[in-house]
Amino acid sequence: DISFPHWKRWAEVNPKFCYDVRKFLRGEGLLSNLATRLCG
Structure with missing residues (x-):
């Protein structure tokens, strides 16, 4: 898993x-x- 520091949230x-x-x-x-990834 690649994850960011939590910055007080997951x-x-x-x-x-x-x-x-x-x-x-x-x-x-x-x-x-x-564009599909950015817009969902």
């Missing part, structure tokens, strides 16, 4: 979101995939 990274962001930043992913 939080966790969504692995699908991270995967799509990394692919987009590398130029391998589609903007539509990233």
